[in-house]
Amino acid sequence: MAHEHKLAIFRGTLKFKSNIAKIWGVFVFLSIVTIIEVALGIIKPEFLTETRFLAMKLLNWVFIILTLVKAYYITWDFMHMRDEKSGLRRAVVWTGVFLICYLILILLIEGDYIFEVYKNNFIKFDF
Amino acid sequence: MDTTVAKTGTEGKTWGGGNRPLNASYGKLMMWFFIVSDALTFSGFIAAYGFSRFKFIDAWPIADEVFTHVPFLHGVPAPMYYVAFMTFILIFSSVTMVLAVDAGHKMQQRKVIWYMFFTIIGGAIFVGSQAWEWATFIKGDYGAVETKGGKILQFLDTDGNRVALAEFSEKLPTTRDIHVEQNGVWYEAEPTVTTYSYEEVKAGFLANENLLVRTQYYDDNGEPTVLTREESVAKILNDGKLVVEGANLRHNEYGHPLFADFFFFITGFHGFHVLTGVLINIIIFFNVVIGTYERRGSYEMVEKVGLYWHFVDLVWVFVFTFFYLV
Structure with a gap:
């Protein structure tokens, strides 16, 4: 079981001396990201809730991107994806990414369409 | 036997057998298969939640107003804090799990036992918190x-x-x-x-x-x-x-009943995963204690159950975002 671990994160800018040091480093990073998320969720800064990008509040984009960052580090360092062969990495990640993006895209468009039907057409939910 | 088995001439080559595809053992690869399919199940649920939310986008409850309770702080509105605590518990139990895996690679039985123990405790705290969260949500507050x-x-x-x-x-x-x-x-x-x-x-x-x-x-x-x-x-x-x-599957004092339905279903399904994760962790924990993996010479089972446990943590990261933040 002589595993060798890749000990650098952030594209090699941060190198750890041992695997245990890397685990704690990733934990600190994940905690910081979570604290930022919670703080933003409580404060809800005006400039982030006012501005919209692609029909969604900027704040929600920040949340989703931070979530994906967290997901990356959990998979790569806690689930040891960083040490696996690139073939395994791609098989897992791309299968998920393609299917999930497709599903989300199609369901959200459909949901928005039904919302418009309720809002602008004769079917009303107003009692 | 040697005379009856035809040699294919591929021994030692990639497809000749005895090789491990993608350099991962059978058990780990099967765990990855399971994780990918389970990830697709969860994304199906969360996408369905997104669908219903977009369908009633002008009338969806605000999570900040729904989950405002912290145990022992009656009547103090504290949105987010308790869920944040739960998130930390789960991330931390993920850390102890990965430390257990690391100790397993080094064949340090005592360390594996302690780290597995902390992981189980973390999982139990999380499941308990979720039960409390459910109870508060079902009870409601204003009516x-x-x-x-x-x-x-x-x-x-x-x-x-x-x-x-x-x-x-x-x-x-x-x-x-x-x-x-x-x-x-x-x-x-x-x-x-x-x-x-x-x-x-x-x-x-x-x-x-x-x-x-x-x-x-x-x-x-x-x-x-x-x-x-x-x-x-x-x-x-x-x-x-x-x-x-309060809230149940038909009525929800906080707003649209679908919000309650999805809340119960998605956090319930996730909580069930945590529960099974804790149970599997307990089984592996006792196997470590009685020295099964020490005799086997490999702690790979700890690594496999670790993969499952991190996956549960990973799902919670998404549930947290889409139920409580966005």
Whole structure:
């Protein structure tokens, strides 16, 4: 079981001396990201809730991107994806990414369409 | 036997057998298969949640107003803090799990035992917190009135503070016949009896001039619409139908019932994963204690259950974002 671990994160800018040091480093990073998320969720800064990008509040984009960052580090360092062969990495990640993006895209468009039907057409939910 | 087995000439080559595809053992690869399919299941649920939310985008409950409770802090509105705590517990139990895997690679039995133990404790705290969260959500806090169309009306005073039903409802003298099997169709059950009947809430509302009704629809500022006193009275008199306290699969005092449905289903399914994760962790824990993997010479089972445990953590990261933050 002589595993060798890749000990650098952030594209090699941060190198750890041992695997245990890397685990704690990733934990600190994940905690910081979570604290930022919670703080933003409580404060809800005006400039982030006012501005919209692609029909969604900027704040929600920040949340989703931070979530994906967290997901990356959990998979790569806690689930040891960083040490696996690139073939395994791609098989897992791309299968998920393609299917999930497709599903989300199609369901959200459909949901928005039904919302418009309720809002602008004769079917009303107003009692 | 040697003479009957045809040599293919591929021994030692990639497809000749004895090789490990993708350099991962059979068990680990199968765990990855399971994780990918389970990830697709969860994303199906979360995408369905997104669909329903987009369908009722102008009337979806705000999570900040729903999950405001922290144990032992009664009546102190503290949105997010408890879920944040739960998130930390789960991330931390992931850390102890990965430390257990690391100790396993180095064949340090005692360390694996301790780290597995902390992981199990973390998982148990998380499941317990989720049970508490469910109980609080089911119990509800302010109470509301549901209209004939299934929409929720909540009560505010003129300063914009929420008012609980108990604060203004009048106690009316009522007699209630309890439905028993011998008096009618046996399979017809009584509807749930709420603390206050609709008539009592209505009488109390009409008697208190400073009460207003808030609908679940958002106004232009993205806040739920507050009606004027005249509109509120008209709404209660014309449309009101029943009292809702707390949330269940049919009624939800916080807003759209689908919100409660998805909350119960997705966090329930995730909580079930955590529960099974804790159980599998306990099994592996005892295997480590009795030295099974020490004799086997490999702690790979710890690594495999670790993969599952991190996956549970990973799903929670997404559930946290889409239920509590976005």
